[in-house]
Amino acid sequence: MPSVIPVNLPQDSYDIAIAPQSLDQLGAQMQPLKLGKKVLVVSNPVVDRRYGDCLRSSLTTAGFDVSTCILTAGEQYKTLRSIQKIYDAALEQRLERSSTMVALGGGVVGDMTGFAAATWLRGINFVQVPTTLLAMVDASIGGKTGVNHPQGKNLIGAFYQPKLVAIDPEVLKTLPAREFRAGMAEVIKYGVIWDAELFTQMEQAKRLDQLRYVDAGFLEEILARSCQSKADVVGKDEKEAGLRAILNYGHTIGHAVESLTHYKGTNHGEAVAIGMVAASRLAVALGLWDEECDRRQFALIEKAGLPTKLPEGLNLEEIIDTLQTDKKVKDGQVRFVLPTQIGAATVSDRVTSDLIRQILPGMQ
Numbered sequence: 535m536p537s538v539i540p541v542n543l544p545q546d547s548y549d550i551a552i553a554p555q556s557l558d559q560l561g562a563q564m565q566p567l568k569l570g571k572k573v574l575v576v577s578n579p580v581v582d583r584r585y586g587d588c589l590r591s592s593l594t595t596a597g598f599d600v601s602t603c604i605l606t607a608g609e610q611y612k613t614l615r616s617i618q619k620i621y622d623a624a625l626e627q628r629l630e631r632s633s634t635m636v637a638l639g640g641g642v643v644g645d646m647t648g649f650a651a652a653t654w655l656r657g658i659n660f661v662q663v664p665t666t667l668l669a670m671v672d673a674s675i676g677g678k679t680g681v682n683h684p685q686g687k688n689l690i691g692a693f694y695q696p697k698l699v700a701i702d703p704e705v706l707k708t709l710p711a712r713e714f715r716a717g718m719a720e721v722i723k724y725g726v727i728w729d730a731e732l733f734t735q736m737e738q739a740k741r742l743d744q745l746r747y748v749d750a751g752f753l754e755e756i757l758a759r760s761c762q763s764k765a766d767v768v769g770k771d772e773k774e775a776g777l778r779a780i781l782n783y784g785h786t787i788g789h790a791v792e793s794l795t796h797y798k799g800t801n802h803g804e805a806v807a808i809g810m811v812a813a814s815r816l817a818v819a820l821g822l823w824d825e826e827c828d829r830r831q832f833a834l835i836e837k838a839g840l841p842t843k844l845p846e847g848l849n850l851e852e853i854i855d856t857l858q859t860d861k862k863v864k865d866g867q868v869r870f871v872l873p874t875q876i877g878a879a880t881v882s883d884r885v886t887s888d889l890i891r892q893i894l895p896g897m898q
């Protein structure tokens with residue numbers, strides 16, 4: 535069943551359209567948006583080989599003048615150097631202010647395309663066509679765009695909203711199993727911080743890893759609920775003045791793990807899963823939520839096939855140092871998103887380095 539979830543913002547509201555087998559409809563979906571003729575599709579070799587032609591032909595049929603920019607795949611390449619490649623393509627194709635960049639891929643392609651669109655000619659249109667579970671439920675929505683700095687994750691970026699998020703769940707069938715599991719981490723995040731019913735549904739589901747093959751209906755329900763959670767939060771606080779920080783649950787430790795492992799070995803979703811285990815234990819230690827909730831979250835993360843321990847060889851003091859690059863740091867104080875009950879979370883400045891030193895050894 536197709537569903538449309540609006541992201542309501544003070545300016546530039548847009549829709550998240552979820553419809554199976556809709557990739558070849560993108561051109562028609564973009565027509566009512568009254569965008570200019572020129573479209574630059576940004577993707578990576580893996581995704582472009584599978585889905586690029588279908589997408590381009592739909593855009594061409596709808597009257598768009600289409601070109602393509604292919605970026606090297608991988609989080610290690612979420613850099614300013616890759617952005618330069620997009621700028622070069624934009625220049626070569628003579629993109630105009632009314633032109634559109636279409637991100638076809640996972641969160642890496644989406645974050646970079648959004649940042650290039652935000653900055654090229656001081657801002658041109660962009661459309662998100664997410665092809666990973668993680669990008670469908672999270673990265674493509676809400677306008678956080680950017681790249682990594684050698685010293686830290688997502689340190690360079692801009693808030694810049696897409697004109698449309700077009701989701702075709704069918705493409706998830708070709709996603710590697712490990713990447714599908716990674717997306718589940720952000721779904722579990724919404725269950726913990728916002729949508730208690732989603733959490734319970736995930737607990738009751740039989741095989742989370744097989745959903746895309748055996749239960750398309752339930753997968754779509756999970757997609758829709760997750761997108762709705764993100765739209766709710768972003769709609770209330772677009773630029774992270776307050777509430778939106780809860781979407782960073784699991785990311786404080788998670789980003790440090792990604793950065794310290796040089797974006798190899800642990801992917802974003804896995805790092806978030808590890809970060810949620812840590813944050814949950816910190817919350818128990820501070821008396822903010824109970825051990826039974828901690829146990830339920832741990833069980834769900836394990837059920838989704840996600841890691842619950844820190845990668846080997848990470849130094850605790852280095853993790854603590856890296857936390858200083860987190861964007862939630864205020865006046866030098868690291869702040870953590872901590873759960874308070876299933877479906878609710880808060881931002882706390884009560885997590886000290888000593889408390890982290892007590893909790894993290896239990897995750898090694």
Ligand SMILES: NC(=O)c1ccc[n+]([C@@H]2O[C@H](COP(=O)([O-])OP(=O)(O)OC[C@H]3O[C@@H](n4cnc5c(N)ncnc54)[C@H](O)[C@@H]3O)[C@@H](O)[C@H]2O)c1
Pocket residue numbers: 578580581584607608609612639640641642643645665666667668669672673674675676677678679688705706707708709710713716717802803
């Ligand atoms: N902007 C945000 O709000 C936000 C939210 C969450 C995550 N992120 C960012 O998203 C990134 C992680 O995104 P990701 O998990 O999508 O990883 P990713 O973009 O690296 O994609 C994972 C892998 O899947 C492959 N792939 C993608 N779609 C495929 C398909 N349909 N079939 C086969 N292979 C496919 C890609 O080639 C890639 O190798 C991180 O950089 C993270 O910081 C951003």
Ligand SMILES: O=C(O)C(=O)C[C@@H](O)[C@H](O)[C@H](O)COP(=O)(O)O
Pocket residue numbers: 672676678687688720774778779781782785861
């Ligand atoms: O949309 C948000 O807000 C999020 O925090 C979503 C996160 O899942 C995402 O990984 C985001 O890119 C992290 O943002 P950052 O500001 O901590 O870099």
Ligand SMILES: [Zn+2]
Pocket residue numbers: 672720785802806
């Ligand atoms: Zn994330």
